[in-house]
Amino acid sequence: MNEADAAEALTELGLSTYAARTFLGLQKLGVASASEVAGVTDVPRSQVYGAADELESLGLIDVQGGSPTRYRPVGVDEARSLLYDRLKSTADGAFDYLEEVRNERPPTEDRExxxxxxxxxxxxxxxxxxxxxxxxxxxxxxxxxxxxxxxxxxxxxxxxxxxxxxxxxxxxxxxxxxxxxxxxxxxxxxxxxxxxxxxxxxxxxxxxxxxxxxxxxxxxxxxxxxxxxxxxxxxxxxxxxxxxxxxx
Incomplete structure (x- = not known):
């Protein structure tokens, strides 16, 4: 798997494209500013801020105020747990709803x-x-x-x-x-x-x-x-x- 594949996989786990690329960049750098992240990813610096807000809301990065603002990613194991739990919660909600609407449908002749x-x-x-x-x-x-x-x-x-x-x-x-x-x-x-x-x-x-x-x-x-x-x-x-x- 290369970096592009990893970014695509992260989007399948629920991240936006820019957030996935930003998170990959931060894993490379450790602690970095928006301009530093933009320097190692395909994310424009102006888009790093929005991606960082998304990652922070998911608990995937810590933010250090200052000039410039700096970002630190959580560890890989913690990120895996957070994204898996979020994906499972989303899937459980969707399938619970499917069961609910399935049970509401009127009887049909499908079984014949x-x-x-x-x-x-x-x-x-x-x-x-x-x-x-x-x-x-x-x-x-x-x-x-x-x-x-x-x-x-x-x-x-x-x-x-x-x-x-x-x-x-x-x-x-x-x-x-x-x-x-x-x-x-x-x-x-x-x-x-x-x-x-x-x-x-x-x-x-x-x-x-x-x-x-x-x-x-x-x-x-x-x-x-x-x-x-x-x-x-x-x-x-x-x-x-x-x-x-x-x-x-």
Whole structure:
């Protein structure tokens, strides 16, 4: 990370651009006047005063009156704590408000919808979220060893450790062996038709289903893993029952 990256990171923590640059300059100098700060940063001297007022209001610098006025930054650990606490407080307030307005909305038919998630990382996040909500049983199926790693594997193991009945179904011996080593139940299945290009199948309890597809030559419009899923719906209950008959 260079100085420009550090300044940008500080702005993401809530500082204005000039305040971020001024604070970086003060960390270099220790104690300095506005003209000295301007000499080592891209902040005009006339703008250093306003930036210093902002930093002082946040507790990030001390100000010594005189002619000229001099500024001293707090230590890095103290600055980190102050900015993190401020960011957390702001985020907590925003999310509390989101929860408040979410609870005020009228009932809708959203839960009867079928949703689409695109991108491997996004599909993985959705799978781990659905698995974490399991009450009784989870069935996960894939023929790709790379799709039973990382966050997905951890979520399945955590669910099993919490008392959920977790089963991994696969045509691939490597997938089954990885599942066994993780202490999960395993089911061997017959190889699917290659044109189906199924990436991952997830069933949670009796009312949640996720089915992903991978890009293949037969599916040129699919650029990355995509998944449709439904949670707590009549559609999901029917499809869950049908898929479970195939794998179990």
């Amino acid at each position: 919808a079928i949703w689409l998630t695109e991108g491997n990382e996004n599909v993985t996040t959705r799978i781990t979220s659905l698995v974490s909500g399991a009450d009784a049983e989870v069935l996960f199926a894939t023929s790709e060893p790379t799709l039973l790693t990382g966050a997905v594997a951890e979520a399945l193991v955590e669910a099993a450790d919490s008392g959920v009945d977790v089963t991994v179904a696969s045509v691939d011996a490597e997938v089954r062996e990885a599942a066994r080593e993780a202490g999960l139940s395993v089911v061997a299945v017959e190889e699917a038709a290659p044109e189906l290009s199924v990436g991952r199948v997830l069933l949670v309890d009796d009312d949640t289903v996720l089915l992903s597809v991978q890009p293949t030559a037969e599916m040129p419009n699919v650029g990355d893993e995509s998944a449709f899923w439904s949670d707590g719906t009549g559609f999901a209950r029917v499809l869950t029952a049908l898929i479970r008959q195939v794998f179990v």
